[in-house]
Amino acid sequence: MRGAWTSARVRAAEEPVLAATPEGALMRRAAFGVAVQAAELLAEHTGAVSGRRVALLVGVGNNGGDALWAGVFLRRRGVAVTAVLLDAERTHPAGLGALRRAGGRTATGTVAAAALEHADVVLDGIVGLAARGPLRAKAAELVEHVSAPILAVDMPSGVDPDTGVTSGPHIRAERTVTFGARKPVHLLNPAVCGSVHLVDLGLELDSPDVYALDAVDVGLHWPVPGLADDKYTQGVAGIAAGSSTYPGAAVLAAGAAVLATAGMVRYVGPAAEAVRAQWPEVVATGSVADAGRVQSWVAGPGIGTGSEGRDTLERVLADGVPVCVDADGINLLARSPTLFDARDPATPLVLTPHDREFARLVGDPGSDRVGAARRAAVDLRSVVLLKGNTTIVAAPDGRVLANVARGSWLATAGSGDVLSGLVGALLASGMDPWLAAGCSAWLHSLAGELAARGAPTSASGILAAIPEALRGIRVQQAHREY
Numbered sequence: 001m002r003g004a005w006t007s008a009r010v011r012a013a014e015e016p017v018l019a020a021t022p023e024g025a026l027m028r029r030a031a032f033g034v035a036v037q038a039a040e041l042l043a044e045h046t047g048a049v050s051g052r053r054v055a056l057l058v059g060v061g062n063n064g065g066d067a068l069w070a071g072v073f074l075r076r077r078g079v080a081v082t083a084v085l086l087d088a089e090r091t092h093p094a095g096l097g098a099l100r101r102a103g104g105r106t107a108t109g110t111v112a113a114a115a116l117e118h119a120d121v122v123l124d125g126i127v128g129l130a131a132r133g134p135l136r137a138k139a140a141e142l143v144e145h146v147s148a149p150i151l152a153v154d155m156p157s158g159v160d161p162d163t164g165v166t167s168g169p170h171i172r173a174e175r176t177v178t179f180g181a182r183k184p185v186h187l188l189n190p191a192v193c194g195s196v197h198l199v200d201l202g203l204e205l206d207s208p209d210v211y212a213l214d215a216v217d218v219g220l221h222w223p224v225p226g227l228a229d230d231k232y233t234q235g236v237a238g239i240a241a242g243s244s245t246y247p248g249a250a251v252l253a254a255g256a257a258v259l260a261t262a263g264m265v266r267y268v269g270p271a272a273e274a275v276r277a278q279w280p281e282v283v284a285t286g287s288v289a290d291a292g293r294v295q296s297w298v299a300g301p302g303i304g305t306g307s308e309g310r311d312t313l314e315r316v317l318a319d320g321v322p323v324c325v326d327a328d329g330i331n332l333l334a335r336s337p338t339l340f341d342a343r344d345p346a347t348p349l350v351l352t353p354h355d356r357e358f359a360r361l362v363g364d365p366g367s368d369r370v371g372a373a374r375r376a377a378v379d380l381r382s383v384v385l386l387k388g389n390t391t392i393v394a395a396p397d398g399r400v401l402a403n404v405a406r407g408s409w410l411a412t413a414g415s416g417d418v419l420s421g422l423v424g425a426l427l428a429s430g431m432d433p434w435l436a437a438g439c440s441a442w443l444h445s446l447a448g449e450l451a452a453r454g455a456p457t458s459a460s461g462i463l464a465a466i467p468e469a470l471r472g473i474r475v476q477q478a479h480r481e482y
């Protein structure tokens with residue numbers, strides 16, 4: 001799992017390393033990493049390094065210092081380097097002196113605009129860890145002149161390092177070179193960072209503030225039947241979804257649970273016939289009381305907010321097994337918070353709201369979605385999966401992971417029903433509920449991408465792509481094992 005740490009924690013971790021290394025050594029190491037990536041970008045975009053033009057956007061802090069030192073290293077490879085200084089008086093003195101000695105130029109006014117317009121690659125050293133708010137007017141005006149690919153030093157300027165939120169002019173980088181550790185912006189807003197490269201500074205950091213899963217993580221955790229397993233030992237997922245008005249939600253949620261693991265799926269509700277017709281392997285009954293034993297429940301998709309749905313949700317919450325509550329189930333909880341009392345506090349609850357459902361439950365998530373999801377998880381003693389282009393999964397113990405969608409194909413009717421079925425299947429296998437929700441979100445977005453292949457898809461398409469998505473991560477895992 002990749003991790004990211006807030007700017008305050010990274011700064012604190014840098015202190016002992018700075019104290020133990022010669023003055024400027026850390027900055028030069030960071031800058032060397034920037035120069036290597038800048039040379040790579042030049043070669044990719046122009047076919048050469050020597051003789052090409054790089055412009056540096058240099059702010060008043062150490063971020064600007066990094067950019068200046070990167071310019072020094074690029075000069076040694078024959079690159080023409082021009083530094084555009086946002087405030088000449090307050091520029092990093094050692095970096096500026098070194099760049100001048102190495103034959104780099106500085107530019108202001110119309111010369112600066114021209115240098116930015118004619119550059120092959122631009123380095124963004126405007127602001128780093130100390131960033132607050134969007135780009136200020138002078139920096140924003142200079143950035144207007146850039147059309148070349150931008151390499152961000154540490155992080156794209158004008159973006160909040162800890163939330164990834166943009167609230168005005170900001171840099172959109174093709175590549176980012178960060179130092180010591182990833183910051184939350186790199187996991188939460190990859191659209192502004194481009195590809196992220198990490199330069200190791202030997203920082204000591206544990207328990208990240210935000211995690212992100214990759215294919216190998218999901219492949220390692222996804223349950224696979226062992227030699228001694230039968231249909232019961234892998235966990236039976238119960239699906240309480242759908243209604244006579246919305247049988248589709250039941251078919252999609254049950255189908256996702258069928259395809260996610262090799263165990264067994266039970267269904268309860270008024271859409272039993274439709275579910276059986278599509279998924280003959282599902283054991284379908286009318287009510288929770290007749291369902292037989294399950295190791296998890298999914299409750300909510302398409303059940304409506306009437307008394308029948310409410311009764312179902314209450315029974316499911318009291319069943320003493322992990323529960324994933326989605327859609328109408330969340331609306332019911334928002335309307336009648338006393339329903340939470342039906343829950344056995346020792347059994348995990350996973351809530352999977354989109355923004356409007358989240359707002360009904362605990363209030364508007366606002367722009368700091370990580371903070372909002374984390375608070376909701378603690379307050380509701382539940383894993384909260386806040387859906388969005390970047391989906392946030394927060395656990396009541398404070399763990400947070402972010403899953404960035406691959407395109408927006410998942411924003412289609414019924415897509416959430418598929419996600420809840422995946423969560424239900426993983427909960428039934430006994431997986432940690434935070435990880436179950438995270439792995440489900442990850443696989444759901446991969447299935448969405450595979451189903452779409454560049455053209456709009458549907459929830460049925462996402463469902464049908466689950467096996468292909470799972471085969472893909474099994475292959476990745478095999479590569480890791482052997």
Ligand SMILES: NC(=O)C1=CN([C@@H]2O[C@H](COP(=O)(O)OP(=O)(O)OC[C@H]3O[C@@H](n4cnc5c(N)ncnc54)[C@H](O)[C@@H]3O)[C@@H](O)[C@H]2O)[C@@H](O)CC1
Pocket residue numbers: 014018026027028030059060061062063064066126127128129130131132133134135136139153154157158179
């Ligand atoms: N501390 C260290 O050990 C290391 C720090 N490094 C670099 O140092 C950076 C942090 O440096 P600093 O603490 O000097 O601060 P920054 O360089 O991040 O910021 C400098 C100043 O920019 C201004 N600023 C804030 N928001 C702005 C905005 N939206 N638009 C324009 N200007 C804005 C503020 O006056 C701020 O003090 C890191 O991001 C990294 O690039 C690296 O050299 C590696 C080593």
Ligand SMILES: [K+]
Pocket residue numbers: 063124125126127128152153154155156157
């Ligand atoms: K920057």
